[in-house]
Amino acid sequence: MTDQQLKQIVRELADKEAIRELAHRYADAVWREDADAVVQLFTEDGQMDTSLEDPIKGRDALHAAFLRLIDGADLQPFVHNHIIDLDGERAKGVCYIDLRSVQDGKSMMGSGYYEDRYVRVEGEWKFASRQLHLRHFVPLRDGWAG
Numbered sequence: 369m370t371d372q373q374l375k376q377i378v379r380e381l382a383d384k385e386a387i388r389e390l391a392h393r394y395a396d397a398v399w400r401e402d403a404d405a406v407v408q409l410f411t412e413d414g415q416m417d418t419s420l421e422d423p424i425k426g427r428d429a430l431h432a433a434f435l436r437l438i439d440g441a442d443l444q445p446f447v448h449n450h451i452i453d454l455d456g457e458r459a460k461g462v463c464y465i466d467l468r469s470v471q472d473g474k475s476m477m478g479s480g481y482y483e484d485r486y487v488r489v490e491g492e493w494k495f496a497s498r499q500l501h502l503r504h505f506v507p508l509r510d511g512w513a514g
Contacts, residue, residue, distance in 0.1 A: 406431075466479050483498070
């Protein structure tokens with residue numbers, strides 16, 4: 369293996385780890401209900417599609433939407449099974465989510481995945497877009513089998 373090949377492998381590993389950390393930081397900010405931290409993980413023109421409303425575009429809109437979506441929801445996301453495809457200064461990925469929440473006094477359980485696009489901005493990976501695909505989000509007592 370040449371030095372150049374080794375450098376390329378190390379760069380790819382570092383990029384993938386930074387992108388995984390980005391998803392972890394997003395989940396952490398959601399847990400802490402920190403809208404400022406959430407929006408800093410997106411590019412200036414970043415976009416989020418929750419499928420609950422029209423896609424949310426730009427940091428100001430993301431901030432307002434996040435505050436609206438978390439109001440009393442006690443969201444507790446757990447991310448895993450992160451698949452990342454690098455393409456230079458851009459990447460795409462899928463990150464699976466288990467979601468717990470309390471809504472209207474009910475314990476809620478959900479699962480699904482995020483479909484992400486990432487871009488490196490001034491040496492730091494950011495979300496260019498996130499699209500949430502929920503398989504279910506139901507009261508725990510009722511379950512999701514029916």
